[in-house]
Structures are given as structure tokens and as C-alpha cells.
Amino acid sequence: MAAIATPSASPARRAFGGLVKTRELGIVIALIALVVYTAANNPRFLSAQSIRDILLNTAILAVMAAGQAVVVITRNIDLSVGSVLGLSAYAVATLLQANPGVPMVVALLIGLAVGAAAGALNGVLVRYGKVPALVVTLGTMYIWRGVAYSWAGGDQVTASELPKHFLSFANDSVLGIPWPVLVAIVVVLGVTVVMRNYRAGRELYAMGSSPDAAELAGIKVSRNLIGAFIVSGALAGLAGVLFAARFGTIDASAGNGYELNVVAAVVVGGVAISGGSGTVWGAGLGALLLTVIGSALTVLSINQFWQQAIVGALIILAICADRVVAVRIARALRKRDSHV
Amino acid sequence: MSALLEVRDVSKSFGAVAAVQGVSFPLHAGEAHALVGENGAGKSTIVKMLAGVHRPDTGTLVVDGTPAEFTGPADAKAAGIAVIYQEPTLFPDLSVAENIAMGNQPLTKLRQIDRKAMRATAERLFVRLGVRIDPDRPARGLSIADQQLVEIAKALSSQARVLIMDEPTAALSGVEVDRLFAVTRALRDEGAAIMFISHRFEEITALCQRVTIMRDGKHVCTEPVEDLSVDDMIRRMVGRDLSALYPKQEAEIGDVVLEVEGLGREGVFRDISFTVRAGEIVALAGLVGAGRSEVMQAVFGVDKYDTGTVRFLGKKLKGGDPRAAMTAGMGLVPEDRRQQGLVMELSIERNVNLPRSRALSRLGLLFGGRERSEAQEWTKQLQTKFGRLTDPVGTLSGGNQQKVVLAKWLATGPKLLIVDEPTRGIDVGTKAEVHRLLSSLAARGLAVVMVSSELPEVLGMADRIVVLREGHVAAELTRAEATEETVMYAAMGQETK
Numbered sequence: 001m002a003a004i005a006t007p008s009a010s011p012a013r014r015a016f017g018g019l020v021k022t023r024e025l026g027i028v029i030a031l032i033a034l035v036v037y038t039a040a041n042n043p044r045f046l047s048a049q050s051i052r053d054i055l056l057n058t059a060i061l062a063v064m065a066a067g068q069a070v071v072v073i074t075r076n077i078d079l080s081v082g083s084v085l086g087l088s089a090y091a092v093a094t095l096l097q098a099n100p101g102v103p104m105v106v107a108l109l110i111g112l113a114v115g116a117a118a119g120a121l122n123g124v125l126v127r128y129g130k131v132p133a134l135v136v137t138l139g140t141m142y143i144w145r146g147v148a149y150s151w152a153g154g155d156q157v158t159a160s161e162l163p164k165h166f167l168s169f170a171n172d173s174v175l176g177i178p179w180p181v182l183v184a185i186v187v188v189l190g191v192t193v194v195m196r197n198y199r200a201g202r203e204l205y206a207m208g209s210s211p212d213a214a215e216l217a218g219i220k221v222s223r224n225l226i227g228a229f230i231v232s233g234a235l236a237g238l239a240g241v242l243f244a245a246r247f248g249t250i251d252a253s254a255g256n257g258y259e260l261n262v263v264a265a266v267v268v269g270g271v272a273i274s275g276g277s278g279t280v281w282g283a284g285l286g287a288l289l290l291t292v293i294g295s296a297l298t299v300l301s302i303n304q305f306w307q308q309a310i311v312g313a314l315i316i317l318a319i320c321a322d323r324v325v326a327v328r329i330a331r332a333l334r335k336r337d338s339h340v
Numbered sequence: 341m342s343a344l345l346e347v348r349d350v351s352k353s354f355g356a357v358a359a360v361q362g363v364s365f366p367l368h369a370g371e372a373h374a375l376v377g378e379n380g381a382g383k384s385t386i387v388k389m390l391a392g393v394h395r396p397d398t399g400t401l402v403v404d405g406t407p408a409e410f411t412g413p414a415d416a417k418a419a420g421i422a423v424i425y426q427e428p429t430l431f432p433d434l435s436v437a438e439n440i441a442m443g444n445q446p447l448t449k450l451r452q453i454d455r456k457a458m459r460a461t462a463e464r465l466f467v468r469l470g471v472r473i474d475p476d477r478p479a480r481g482l483s484i485a486d487q488q489l490v491e492i493a494k495a496l497s498s499q500a501r502v503l504i505m506d507e508p509t510a511a512l513s514g515v516e517v518d519r520l521f522a523v524t525r526a527l528r529d530e531g532a533a534i535m536f537i538s539h540r541f542e543e544i545t546a547l548c549q550r551v552t553i554m555r556d557g558k559h560v561c562t563e564p565v566e567d568l569s570v571d572d573m574i575r576r577m578v579g580r581d582l583s584a585l586y587p588k589q590e591a592e593i594g595d596v597v598l599e600v601e602g603l604g605r606e607g608v609f610r611d612i613s614f615t616v617r618a619g620e621i622v623a624l625a626g627l628v629g630a631g632r633s634e635v636m637q638a639v640f641g642v643d644k645y646d647t648g649t650v651r652f653l654g655k656k657l658k659g660g661d662p663r664a665a666m667t668a669g670m671g672l673v674p675e676d677r678r679q680q681g682l683v684m685e686l687s688i689e690r691n692v693n694l695p696r697s698r699a700l701s702r703l704g705l706l707f708g709g710r711e712r713s714e715a716q717e718w719t720k721q722l723q724t725k726f727g728r729l730t731d732p733v734g735t736l737s738g739g740n741q742q743k744v745v746l747a748k749w750l751a752t753g754p755k756l757l758i759v760d761e762p763t764r765g766i767d768v769g770t771k772a773e774v775h776r777l778l779s780s781l782a783a784r785g786l787a788v789v790m791v792s793s794e795l796p797e798v799l800g801m802a803d804r805i806v807v808l809r810e811g812h813v814a815a816e817l818t819r820a821e822a823t824e825e826t827v828m829y830a831a832m833g834q835e836t837k
Contacts, residue, residue, distance in 0.1 A: 197452040197453050198452060198453065199445055199447075202434070205433065206442055209433040210429065213429035213430060213431055216413050216425070216429050217413065218412060218413040218414030218415075218418075218443060219442070220414070272433075276431070276432070276433035
């Protein structure tokens with residue numbers, strides 16, 4: 001958010017900035033509490049392998065969450081990301097199966113391109129078809145999944161058919177950080193900075209905050225909206241390549257149902273579903289929290305079925321927390337106004 | 341003196357409605373120019389064309405002597421035109437400083453937004469405007485006056501040379517208006533062209549040098565304010581012939597049907613009293629926002645009221661219960677028939693019988709035959725034009741839709757009919773038909789309350805006129821007393837000479 005407490009800021013302003021930041025802070029606290037509790041029960045939770053697995057699983061979700069956050073901030077939603085992931089994963093896997101010589105960078109770019117095309121279609125349909133994003137992306141979600149199934153038939157690409165350099169991308173590290181995690185960090189931070197510090201990003205916030213005012217303010221709403229969907233699609237495509245490299249075995253059902261995990265991560269991460277507020281790095285933290293919860297429940301040998309219920313409860317909690325924070329901010333501002 | 345911006349012979353139609361026809365006027369640098377006219381005279385359409393929201397069908401907007409074509413609000417902004425709408429258009433989630441800078445944020449070398457500079461700009465503008473608003477707070481929760489000031493700061497930051505203000509004072513208190521005017525005057529004296537829309541004549545004479553008067557989408561005159569008295573302005577705003585559009589039948593006035601006494605609702609209206617007799621058409625007149633519709637919604641029970649009583653046919657009517665009002669024999673034809681009066685997807689016959697579906701049903705089920713015969717009868721009486729009774733209402737023209745709404749309520753056999761803006765958006769021919777219908781219904785002993793913004797309609801149809809201003813009864817006029825001038829004087833709070 002905009003409020004950064006400068007040294008000269010008034011106490012009230014700092015308090016306000018603090019309130020805004022509570023969302024991300026809340027997630028960090030929840031994360032720490034969860035990790036400490038789980039590790040106390042089972043120290044293996046903090047083993048290098050366990051942390052590595054958590055981070056690798058988070059990477060795919062976080063990349064998608066960054067794109068989804070951009071769309072949700074404009075008061076839209078992209079439900080097609082799971083199918084786009086599947087399509088991109090299968091496309092890249094078949095390509096590498098046939099041409100093992102294709103370098104990793106090209107594979108990543110192809111994934112991005114496949115996703116960007118799918119996202120552009122979403123954006124155009126939402127903007128020029130005047131159809132709500134929920135409906136458009138629900139439709140394209142089924143379409144891309146259908147395309148993937150009819151392309152793959154019952155076939156699957158297995159790890160043994162893929163080149164070594166591709167599969168090792170998921171395991172090799174730079175400075176101890178696995179490549180996919182590095183990609184996720186770069187994506188989340190990069191998108192955060194664009195949304196925070198660049199005109200295009202602020203215009204997306206403005207569009208979500210008040211669509212009518214955005215039109216009147218002369219913001220290029222069409223260009224921005226289609227751009228937001230392209231970002232979401234492209235990042236889902238990128239996630240598809242990471243998915244293929246990590247799991248090696250790809251069929252047409254890859255990423256089935258991921259879209260709801262992604263939306264959950266975004267909402268838990270503090271992006272308001274009604275648009276206009278929240279941060280991309282918050283959404284990334286949301287992805288991390290959801291993944292850690294999944295792992296913690298396994299380590300604590302709590303029935304996996306509880307995981308979904310807990311994620312559900314968390315979403316509701318997140319939305320309630322938003323509400324409470326909004327009310328507190330409103331009250332704080334009113335109180336301050338009465339002093340002025 | 342050449343004009344900064346000139347509207348030249350501009351016309352704009354929406355469907356069959358000609359909102360603006362051949363209007364021309366200039367906006368000069370260093371001058372405040374008032375645009376006045378009745379509700380629906382086309383002022384807002386002019387504003388939207390200058391803002392780049394609508395494009396004129398014919399005619400041109402001339403900026404600095406060269407014709408300009410605005411394809412969107414961005415073009416108007418680039419031409420130096422800033423618009424302050426009646427409803428502020430801020431982004432509630434963004435900070436005040438960001439709201440001001442949106443679209444031309446100061447950038448650093450890396451093309452990132454320079455927040456420090458953005459904040460400093462906002463603070464500098466607020467100093468210049470002489471107000472204290474924290475640039476870091478979100479726009480959500482600002483008072484209307486402060487939002488208005490942020491809008492002005494926005495206009496200043498974009499170096500606007502033409503400032504268009506659409507009823508900026510409607511929601512402001514006296515002190516706030518003074519502050520706004522001081523700022524506006526300063527801008528004017530620095531060489532900006534101001535276009536000011538207001539219903540308050542004292543504001544126009546206090547601020548403006550020139551005035552353009554519009555009526556029915558047409559240009560009446562553009563003259564220096566000092567050459568026109570308030571009387572002149574009002575006369576030119578309303579002056580027109582009452583044509584055969586209003587066929588008023590003589591009706592025998594019967595007993596009191598509706599008696600409203602001391603009705604009040606916190607912050608909306610207060611101390612409203614009037615009576616309606618059988619066979620009488622009583623019009624509620626006043627400007628938009630005077631509380632006319634709100635009063636009648638409260639009488640009907642759609643909205644609650646805090647004080648006062650409503651007596652209907654001699655019995656006290658429970659407040660906040662539209663079902664009770666309907667059973668007692670009241671009908672309400674709402675202002676917005678598409679939203680409130682009809683279910684557009686349902687058939688004509690279903691719509692006609694909607695309020696009575698219970699009475700018409702047998703064992704809780706509706707049978708087509710009974711519904712159809714009822715619908716046939718009423719649509720015939722009202723000369724509704726349609727293909728088949730089973731067609732969706734949405735396929736009918738506006739006038740015929742209105743007749744279906746009327747049929748729907750007449751089928752319930754009401755004693756009192758409340759019609760809110762009965763002819764809004766209806767073409768002239770059908771308008772006369774609706775008027776004839778209302779008149780003949782009154783002649784048959786129905787009591788009618790008509791809320792209308794159209795003065796000729798009010799004067800042509802009503803036996804008595806209750807004029808509301810800012811939530812209270814400003815005057816009650818008989819048919820003989822009522823002229824366009826007396827009604828407008830009362831509606832605008834001017835003294836009659």
C-alpha cells in the first residue's frame with residue numbers, strides 16, 4: 001500500500017501504516033507459529049529435505065498467485081490458470097520429448113507464450129465481450145482442459161522420456177536455492193515492484209478500486225485489463241514448465257483444480273476479492289502459508305482430509321480479518337478528522 | 341476575445357431522445373460561465389461531451405481555435421479540460437496523493453513513481469487551496485466537501501485550463517461553498533475558464549460573468565450575467581407553451597383519500613403534510629434531490645419514516661409495510677420501471693398480474709387462462725401495443741412498458757395511484773396518451789399523486805401542486821395559482837415579487 005511511514009510522519013499516520021501492514025505481518029506470524037509448533041512435535045519438519053520440498057511446492061503456487069493477484073486487484077478473477085498450467089506443461093513436455101536438445105530457457109519462454117496467448121483471450125472476452133471474468137474464465141478453464149485431453153488422449157509423458165537437463169532444473173541450485181524457487185522469488189518480487197511503483201500497476205489498483213472513476217480518469221482500461229490477464233496467463237504457463245520439470249510425468253490432467261488453491265492463496269494473502277487493495281508479495285506469502293499447512297498436517301499425521309477444511313476456515317478468517325481491519329482504519333481516520 | 345474552448349452547434353441523441361440540439365457557446369479564459377436549465381435540459385450531456393465520455397453526433401468542440409475530436413476522457417484531459425462531477429470520482433483504496441497524481445505521476449529516472457514528489461505536490465496544492473487534508477490517507481471516508489477539494493487539486497495538478505463543475509455545491513454546507521468559491525475565483529483570475537452548473541441563482545450571480553441558458557436540449561441564450569435578472573433567467577429556462585400534450589379532464593372532486601401529516605425522515609425530508617381527494621391529481625414538484633420520490637416511497641411503505649402519520653381512506657396506515665398499503669388500495673408506479681416496475685424477462689400477462697398472483701391462483705397455482713383474460717382486458721383498456729401477451733415485457737417500447745406497469749396496478753382496483761415520473765424517457769406521442777389515461781382515471785374517481793420533474797406536465801395535469809425544496813414543503817399551489825414561474829420560484833427558494 002501507499003502508506004510508508006516516513007520519519008516525519010505523524011503518529012496517527014504511522015498507526016495507519018501499521019494497520020495496513022498487519023495483513024502481511026499476520027501471515028508471517030501465523031507461519032512462524034505453525035513452523036515452531038510443528039518442528040517442536042517433529043524436528044524432521046525442519047530437515048533440509050523437508051524445507052526444500054516445501055519451497056519447491058510453494059514455487060509453482062506462488063508464481064501463479066502473483067499473476068492471479070494482479071487480476072484480482074482489478075476486481076476480476078482468472079479461474080483458467082489450472083488448465084493453462086496443464087496445457088503449457090503438456091505442450092512443453094511433448095516438445096522436449098521430441099526435441100531433447102531444446103534448452104531450458106526456450107522451454108520457459110514457450111510456457112510463458114502459451115499462457116500469455118490464453119490470458120489474452122480471457123482479457124479480450126472480458127473486456128470486449130462484456131462478460132464477467134468469472135464466467136469467461138470458467139469457460140476457458142473447461143476449454144483448455146478439453147483441448148489438453150483431446151491432444152493427449154490417454155497418453156502421458158514420463159520422466160524417462162524427458163532430457164536430463166530439463167528434469168535437473170527442478171533440483172539444481174544456485175547459492176543453495178533451487179532454480180524454481182529462485183524463479184518464484186524473482187517473479188513475486190518483480191510483479192510486486194511493478195504493481196507498487198509503476199504507473200501501469202497503480203492504474204490496475206485504481207481500476208479495481210473504482211471501475212467507473214478509472215474510465216473517467218482517462219486510464220487506458222482495455223489495455224491494462226487485457227495486460228493483467230496476459231500476466232496471469234503467462235505466469236500460469238511458466239508454472240506449467242516448472243510443474244513439468246518437477247514432476248516429470250505429465251498427462252492432460254496436470255494442474256487440475258489448482259485454480260482454487262491459487263485463489264485461496266491470493267485471498268489468504270490479503271488481496272481483497274473486491275479489488276483495489278492487497279499486495280502481490282502478500283499473495284506469495286499466502287501461497288507459502290497454504291503449502292506449509294499442507295506439509296505440517298502430514299508431519300503431524302493429521303488426517304489429510306482436514307487440510308481442506310483448514311484452508312477453507314483460513315479463507316473465511318482472512319476475509320473477516322480484512323473487514324475488521326477496514327472498520328478499524330475507518331474508525332481511526334474518523335477520530336483523527338475530528339481533531340483536525 | 342477568442343475562446344479557450346468553444347462548443348459549436350453540437351447535437352447529441354440517445355436513441356429517439358434528442359438530448360442536445362444545436363447548442364453553441366464559448367468558454368473564455370479568466371471567466372466563469374454558468375450553464376443553467378431545468379432537469380433534463382441537456383446540461384449533463386454537454387458536460388459529458390466536454391469530458392470526452394460522449395461524442396457529439398454533429399457539431400464540433402473547438403479548443404484554442406482548432407477543432408478537437410475526443411475519443412475518450414484521456415483526450416479531453418490532454419486538451420486541458422478537467423471535470424468535477426456531481427458524484428466525486430475518487431479511488432477509495434488509493435491515498436489522496438495518488439488520487440491527485442493518477443495519470444501524471446512524477447517519475448524517477450527508472451520510470452518508477454516518485455512518491456516523495458507526489459506527496460509534495462499534493463501538499464503544495466493543499467496549501468494553495470488553503471485546506472488541511474492528509475495526502476497519505478486513503479480517499480475512502482473523506483467527507484463530500486473534502487472529496488470535492490481533492491478533485492479540484494486533481495484538476496490543478498493536471499494543469500487544467502478549463503474546469504467544468506457539475507453542481508459542485510449540491511452537497512456542501514455554506515462554509516464549504518464559500519471555501520470552494522474562493523478557490524474557484526482564484527483559479528478564474530489566474531486565467532482558467534470555468535463552467536459552472538448550479539440550480540442556485542445566488543451562486544451564479546456571485547461567481548459567474550456569463551450565463552448560457554438551455555431548455556429541452558436547445559440553446560436559449562448566452563448573455564452576461566449582469567444583463568439578466570434572476571426573473572429573466574427563470575423565465576427563459578421554463579418559458580414555453582403548454583400544448584395539447586396535457587388533456588386535462590374536469591373531474592368531480594370527492595372525499596379525502598390520502599392524508600399525510602407531519603411526515604419526516606431524519607436527513608431526507610421533514611414535516612410533510614398534504615391531502616389528496618378522490619378524482620384529484622396532486623403533483624409533487626421540485627428539483628431533483630428535493631425528496632419527492634422519497635416522500636412517496638415512505639407513504640407507500642417502501643421506506644420507513646420517523647415522524648408523522650399517513651391516513652388512507654380514513655384509517656391510519658402502518659408505516660414500512662407496502663403489502664398493507666397495497667391491500668388497502670394503494671398502487672405505486674415507480675420512477676425506474678426497468679428496475680423496479682417490471683420483470684423484463686417475464687411475459688406481459690405475467691407482469692400485469694404480478695401484484696395479484698395470489699388472488700388469481702387456485703390452490704397456490706396459477707393457471708394461464710385466468711391470467712390471460714385479466715391481462716387482455718387491461719391492456720385493451722390502455723391501448724397497449726404488443727405482439728402477443730406471452731412476449732417478454734422487455735421487447736416493448738418505453739411507452740408501452742409504462743402502460744403495462746399502469747395496467748398492473750389498475751388491475752388491483754386501487755383507490756390511490758402514485759406515479760413517479762410517469763413519462764420519463766417516453767416519446768411525445770405516447771406521453772400524451774399516458775396523460776390522457778391518468779386524466780380519465782381521475783375523472784372516474786381515482787386519486788392520483790404524480791411526482792414529476794417536468795414542469796409542463798405538472799402544470800398541465802395537476803389540480804394542486806405541492807412544491808418540495810430540500811426536503812420540506814416550500815409551497816402548495818392550486819391550479820389557478822400555479823405558473824411555471826411560481827413553481828420554479830418555490831422550488832429554488834426564491835421570493836415571489
